[in-house]
Amino acid sequence: MTDKIVCGGLMERGDLCLVEVLGFDWRPGKACGILGKFGQARISLSYLSIGNGPDGDKNMSFCLSTEKLAEHRGLLDEIREEYKPTKLEARAPMVILTLYGPHFLEKHNLASEVFSALCVEGINAHTVCSSVNSISVVVDTMDRDRTVACLRQKFVWPV
Numbered sequence: 001m002t003d004k005i006v007c008g009g010l011m012e013r014g015d016l017c018l019v020e021v022l023g024f025d026w027r028p029g030k031a032c033g034i035l036g037k038f039g040q041a042r043i044s045l046s047y048l049s050i051g052n053g054p055d056g057d058k059n060m061s062f063c064l065s066t067e068k069l070a071e072h073r074g075l076l077d078e079i080r081e082e083y084k085p086t087k088l089e090a091r092a093p094m095v096i097l098t099l100y101g102p103h104f105l106e107k108h109n110l111a112s113e114v115f116s117a118l119c120v121e122g123i124n125a126h127t128v129c130s131s132v133n134s135i136s137v138v139v140d141t142m143d144r145d146r147t148v149a150c151l152r153q154k155f156v157w158p159v
Contacts, residue, residue: 010157
């Protein structure tokens with residue numbers, strides 16, 4: 001018997017850039033406008049998290065192909081000029097590691113377990129997002145192997 005949390009597997013997506021748009025005004029349509037710029041450029045986003053900032057503003061984090069962002073670097077300048085975020089930053093190379101269910105809704109403390117596993121090893125999770133059937137963490141590509149090893153200490157999944 002194991003004390004590890006059982007999950008269905010671990011998915012990985014690499015060669016990504018993490019874009020953070022922090023502290024922008026959230027009037028109707030603002031987030032749609034930012035996301036729409038990437039859709040109009042036919043760029044798929046691999047990850048999206050939108051949350052509240054301390055002053056009622058919004059923060060958005062998303063991942064996309066590093067190659068696609070390099071081809072469309074002007075999109076960041078457009079966002080900076082049009083939406084005037086407090087901070088807009090792109091970091092690469094990144095990897096998304098996603099633990100998936102089944103039945104994550106019935107398992108308590110998943111995000112805490114992921115963070116505690118990474119904190120023990122001093123790994124910086126740039127962002128974490130969870131749903132009823134998965135939990136994803138974005139880390140620097142150079143931390144990929146250590147992150148997987150940390151997750152294996154708390155979770156078990158088929159190889």
